[in-house]
Amino acid sequence: MSCNITFIGGGSFGTALGVMLGKKGLDVRIYDRNNNVIEDINVKRENMKYLPHVIIPSNVTAYNNIEEAIDGSKYLVLSVPSNAVREVSKSLKSYINEDVIIINVSKGIEEHTGKRLSQVIQEELPKNHVVVLSGPSHAEEVGLDIPTTVVVSSEDMKYAEEVQEIFMTSKFRVYTNEDLIGVEIGGAVKNIIALAAGISDGIGYGDNTKAALMTRGMNEIIRIGEKLGGKRETFSGLTGMGDLIVTCTSMHSRNRRAGILIGKGYSMEEAIEEVGMVVEGIKACKAFYELKKELDVSMPITDVLYKVLFEGKDPKYGVYELMTRDKKSEIY
Numbered sequence: 538m539s540c541n542i543t544f545i546g547g548g549s550f551g552t553a554l555g556v557m558l559g560k561k562g563l564d565v566r567i568y569d570r571n572n573n574v575i576e577d578i579n580v581k582r583e584n585m586k587y588l589p590h591v592i593i594p595s596n597v598t599a600y601n602n603i604e605e606a607i608d609g610s611k612y613l614v615l616s617v618p619s620n621a622v623r624e625v626s627k628s629l630k631s632y633i634n635e636d637v638i639i640i641n642v643s644k645g646i647e648e649h650t651g652k653r654l655s656q657v658i659q660e661e662l663p664k665n666h667v668v669v670l671s672g673p674s675h676a677e678e679v680g681l682d683i684p685t686t687v688v689v690s691s692e693d694m695k696y697a698e699e700v701q702e703i704f705m706t707s708k709f710r711v712y713t714n715e716d717l718i719g720v721e722i723g724g725a726v727k728n729i730i731a732l733a734a735g736i737s738d739g740i741g742y743g744d745n746t747k748a749a750l751m752t753r754g755m756n757e758i759i760r761i762g763e764k765l766g767g768k769r770e771t772f773s774g775l776t777g778m779g780d781l782i783v784t785c786t787s788m789h790s791r792n793r794r795a796g797i798l799i800g801k802g803y804s805m806e807e808a809i810e811e812v813g814m815v816v817e818g819i820k821a822c823k824a825f826y827e828l829k830k831e832l833d834v835s836m837p838i839t840d841v842l843y844k845v846l847f848e849g850k851d852p853k854y855g856v857y858e859l860m861t862r863d864k865k866s867e868i869y
Contacts, residue, residue: 540703541566543610545625547574547599548814549587549676550642551616554704556680559594561706567599568606575599587814591680604632612638612703615658618815619645619725622654626661635664638696642670644724645821651828653721655692666696669717670704671724672775673783675790679709686710688775690720712775719767723758723777725821726839728792730754731784732818733842735793736852739800746856750838751785757836761825764832792818805846822846837862 540563544551547569555565569575577585578599582592600606607613613633617625622643639658647657655667672687679685685708691697694715701711714720730750737746758781759772771777784790795816798808809816826843829836841859844850 540564540612541610542612542614542703543568543607544614544616545603545606545629546616547571547578547584547587548616549584550674550679551614552578552584552588552593553591553676553680554614554616554642555597556588556591556593557682557706557709558704559597560682563596563703565594565597566606566610567597568601568603569599570601572601575601588676588680603628607632607637611636612640612700614640614642616642618820619643619654619817620648620820623647623657623661626658629662633662633665637665638699639665639667640670640700641667644671644721644728645817646721646725646824646828648820648824649827651824651831653718653725655717655721666693667691668697668700669720670700670711671720671780673779675783675787677789682708684708684710686712686775686779688712688714688720690714690717692717714771714774714776716768716771718765719762719771720776722762722765722767723772723774724780725817726758726761726825727754727777727781727784728818728821729825729839729842730757730781731790731792732796732799732816732822733838734785735790735796735798736800736842736845737796737856738793739797740852740856741800742856747785751781754785754838755781757838761829761832761834761836764834791816795819799845800852819846 543566544555545568547567555567559565641654655669658667668691670689674685674687689697689700697713704711734747734750791812791814795808795812822842841855845852845855
């Protein structure tokens, strides 16, 4: 297979996917603003800052000039934090034509507008087709060729199928799913629940508590997802339950790691600094807290987490509040 593909953002996941496609024989470029990341990739063949101990193939090249990085590329992968998606999309306007396909691997929604990231990209690049790639896929494992399965979706599924073909390897299996809304919402809300699960671990609670958080958290994903137009069955798949499991249970998860620190008494700011990377669950919690009020959707775990993060509520008291709410039937 011969095609050019550029990753906008040289973080852990963008680098891992780039390594995977490089091994497949594609011409891969990575754009990043950090010159140390550029030098590490091009000279040391390793991304020391974001993905250490993973050897980067020689056909993966890093650039600090975005125009050079995307010149001739048919596919652009946005692997930037969710809050940077609009700015990055806007910056691409003058460099790309309508034939370029945008592949988004960021997970979240836009704060204040509540828009899905594909909607944000489409607003800024209305002539380009957008494909979303999501699912349980820690960069640390993708980079080491550990078998991984994800899902792709788009408003026009022929482009999702095109991306499926490009990304499929014997170690990276890609399914398609026509439910673009569900795919995006599942991938965004699970970060909130993973952060809560980490706090539970940090406090010292056990498996019972985490199982409860994950199960009831899935209810919150389904409620807000269906309200926004997603399909219930999507949330039992890779971008719902699959992503929820891996993010709540793995130490690769920066959301869980940040939560553990907060549960141990770190402030939100201290936890972010210690993790050293963007903690999407914090941004997602704020965005979905605003959105669920607007849509009148019950999300009690999100409510409590918001108060812990932004209003100084003691996490243990937050758990007490969740446990002592009015009696309910599990299914309603």
